[in-house]
Amino acid sequence: MTPRPPVPNADPRHRLEAIGLMALATICFAALDATGKYLITVKSVPVAEVTWLRFVGHVVFSAVVLWPFAFKPSLRSAKPLIQVARSLLMVMTTGFNFLALRYLQLDQTITIFFMTPLLVALLAGPLLHEWVGWHRMVAIVAGFLGVLIVMHPGFGKLHPAMLLALTATLGYALYNLATRYLAAYDPAAVTQTYTPLAGVLILAPFALAGWTWPQDSTVLLLLCTLGFWGGLGHWFLILAHRIAPAPVLAPFVYLGLIWMTVAGYLVFGDLPTLWTLGGGAVVILAGLYLFARERKTLGPKVVGPASDIATQ
16 A cells, blocks of 8 residues: 555544544544453453454454555564564553453553553653653643552552553553664555564464354354454544544544443443543643643654554
8 A cells, every 4th residue: 555645634524534534543443452351251251362353353444444455564674673573562452451441441441542642752862862741741640649549559459450451551551662763764555564474473372372262143243343343443534534633633542532431331330430530631631731741843744654553
């Protein structure tokens, strides 16, 4: 796929279309997490199997929907080791996220996951030499405080799964930084090809070793939808960032908290705790402040589309 030129400040109609695509992407990722949690906690499907089939389904989705029409798959990378490392980070992120979902509510894991842009800003300095100023550092510290409110150590028992969710978030931040680094060396089609294929190959031995055959047709159907939700969510994100600047779309990632809360209530009867609501508000405000600083810094400059910012 030939990359499009950088996205200018699109007209309002295009921005609304892009925001709608962003909202659809967050719905897809909420459906993915809710399905994964249901299969793991209610139907007792092994985590490795759920994670592996998520990547298998993504490859199938890409082969049927994306490769014939959107881009030609390619593994010819200028930085193949970095591509593999990036793919390993996505495998780690997805696996730890599903492990955390075995014990935590959907709204809890997504709130912790909202630390991603703050961690990216923090780690971009030592890893990519893109240092942040004190305004952004204040936002990062506030975001950490918000996550601490969600985890509330010292005020009751800290569930170890919170640390699993935090590890998944750190892995995803590193994954985003690797994506940014590779953008200077490889076309987006190469990066998009590596991610699901690596997940299939890496997780296959673990998934097959503890394989459990689906109990009924409903479980089989839900397993088949994992890759659909993930692949469709990725594609909606790509489409959104092709027609609107990234800073315009970034705040709408937080719609995920709404869909996760709704899915958690409808499927599992979970309601967010005051800790989650309070910590989530702090993390979201910190993230929005960070995005506002980015937009102010960018000013009228053109912003290019994000190459890959999907969550799972």
